[in-house]
Amino acid sequence: MANKSEAVKQPMMEPGRPGDKLRRAREAQGLSLQDVATRTRVAMRQLELLERNEFAALPGLPYAVGFARAYARAVGLDGEALANDVRAELMGTDLLANRYEMFEPTDPARVPPRELAWTAALLAAVLAIGYGIWRTQMFTPPTDQQLAEERSAAALPSPAPAARQAAPAPTDGPVVLTATGDVWLRIYDQTGERLLEKQMAKGERYEVPANANNPMILTGRPDLLAVTVAGRPIPPLGTAERTIADVPITAAALLSRPPAPLPSADGAASPPAAANAAQGAGQ
Numbered sequence: 001m002a003n004k005s006e007a008v009k010q011p012m013m014e015p016g017r018p019g020d021k022l023r024r025a026r027e028a029q030g031l032s033l034q035d036v037a038t039r040t041r042v043a044m045r046q047l048e049l050l051e052r053n054e055f056a057a058l059p060g061l062p063y064a065v066g067f068a069r070a071y072a073r074a075v076g077l078d079g080e081a082l083a084n085d086v087r088a089e090l091m092g093t094d095l096l097a098n099r100y101e102m103f104e105p106t107d108p109a110r111v112p113p114r115e116l117a118w119t120a121a122l123l124a125a126v127l128a129i130g131y132g133i134w135r136t137q138m139f140t141p142p143t144d145q146q147l148a149e150e151r152s153a154a155a156l157p158s159p160a161p162a163a164r165q166a167a168p169a170p171t172d173g174p175v176v177l178t179a180t181g182d183v184w185l186r187i188y189d190q191t192g193e194r195l196l197e198k199q200m201a202k203g204e205r206y207e208v209p210a211n212a213n214n215p216m217i218l219t220g221r222p223d224l225l226a227v228t229v230a231g232r233p234i235p236p237l238g239t240a241e242r243t244i245a246d247v248p249i250t251a252a253a254l255l256s257r258p259p260a261p262l263p264s265a266d267g268a269a270s271p272p273a274a275a276n277a278a279q280g281a282g283q
């Protein structure tokens with residue numbers, strides 16, 4: 001049952017407003033806000049703002065709509081209808097003026113199932129067994145045929161050494177974001193705590209704290225950010241046409257991204273690669 005203290009905190013709301021619909025549906029099912037927070041993995045303070053119709057106090061339009069949709073589904077309401085109600089509430093506000101691509105920040109459906117963890121554990125066990133078999137074969141004495149093949153291979157001329165050996169890629173290091181133009185961004189960790197939120201000026205740099213808990217980024221202009229890990233340029237996080245959110249910016253996550261485009265025939269790098277190359281040179 002909903003706590004009496006929660007009921008006292010709820011202000012009088014219009015029957016047709018989204019927050020009132022959510023609250024009444026919750027109370028009809030005998031759920032507390034904590035119950036809804038557990039189901040949706042949305043923080044209690046965000047749910048309270050929804051029930052009070054204070055959508056403008058949420059971080060942005062995607063969060064307001066995404067939280068409302070997740071709350072509605074948790075109490076048996078039509079998630080899309082509630083999302084449309086929230087958009088109507090925000091009509092003409094600053095949040096609606098900065099429309100980002102819609103997503104559900106904490107949709108429980110996106111949490112990997114337990115079966116996936118067991119599958120990963122089984123795969124790891126199979127790999128361990130395969131490695132043990134390979135190690136056993138490594139210490140098996142070679143046959144006469146294998147010795148003959150090795151002698152034949154040794155008689156062949158060895159290839160010329162490479163002119164230059166590529167330097168090993170870094171596996172860790174400081175993550176640095178450099179604005180190549182005026183760009184707004186927000187950096188936050190796994191718990192939602194904001195590490196940085198500002199309008200960065202062109203040339204301004206920000207180093208992600210090494211001890212941050214799975215830091216992520218939200219920005220509408222990822223193409224205006226040059227990213228490096230230990231001085232190594234990383235491919236652009238996105239393009240000007242697409243807002244990014246919940247994108248991990250740990251060193252491991254960035255280093256696993258596909259490589260940057262190679263220079264063209266005339267030696268000039270493509271625009272994203274050129275921006276990242278300039279950043280790498282400045283480290």
